[in-house]
Amino acid sequence: MQQLAQTFGVDWPHLIAQVVSFSIVCALLYRLAYTPVLAMLARRRELIAQGLVNTEKINAALAAIEVRREQTLSAARDEAASIVEQARTLGRRMHEQETDKAVAAANRILLRARAQAAAERTQLMATARRDLGRLVVETTAAVAGRVLTDDDQRRLAEETTRQLKAA
Numbered sequence: 001m002q003q004l005a006q007t008f009g010v011d012w013p014h015l016i017a018q019v020v021s022f023s024i025v026c027a028l029l030y031r032l033a034y035t036p037v038l039a040m041l042a043r044r045r046e047l048i049a050q051g052l053v054n055t056e057k058i059n060a061a062l063a064a065i066e067v068r069r070e071q072t073l074s075a076a077r078d079e080a081a082s083i084v085e086q087a088r089t090l091g092r093r094m095h096e097q098e099t100d101k102a103v104a105a106a107n108r109i110l111l112r113a114r115a116q117a118a119a120e121r122t123q124l125m126a127t128a129r130r131d132l133g134r135l136v137v138e139t140t141a142a143v144a145g146r147v148l149t150d151d152d153q154r155r156l157a158e159e160t161t162r163q164l165k166a167a
Contacts, residue, residue: 129160129161132160133160
């Protein structure tokens with residue numbers, strides 16, 4: 001082996017010094033560089049894993065919020081439809097009530113007009129009878145050529161009134 005080492009030019013003290021020196025550099029690099037880098041990479045893996053877990057939680061929370069939002073919107077739509085239907089029903093009822101009030105008012109006006117017409121007719125008939133009785137008395141007095149007494153005038157007026165009522 002010695003011959004082989006001399007053939008290749010191996011200098012054992014330098015080789016051992018270089019191996020020791022390399023070992024020290026490797027140990028220092030392992031201790032000062034490689035271990036902190038591995039620790040940093042482990043922390044990054046943990047942070048990434050935690051981020052993925054948080055992302056999953058956030059996605060689940062968003063899905064739950066979306067379901068609640070849809071439920072709330074559905075409930076709001078149902079309530080709005082109910083309110084609209086109530087408003088329509090109330091509108092129809094108010095329309096019917098106002099129509100009934102208008103019909104009742106029109107009927108009252110019609111009844112008042114009929115009563116007023118009947119009263120005016122009665123008054124006109126009484127006036128016509130009185131005037132007609134007076135005219136009959138005056139005409140009879142003019143035809144008979146004499147002045148009628150109060151009893152004659154009353155009798156003629158009553159007779160004329162009876163005949164008018166019969167007609």
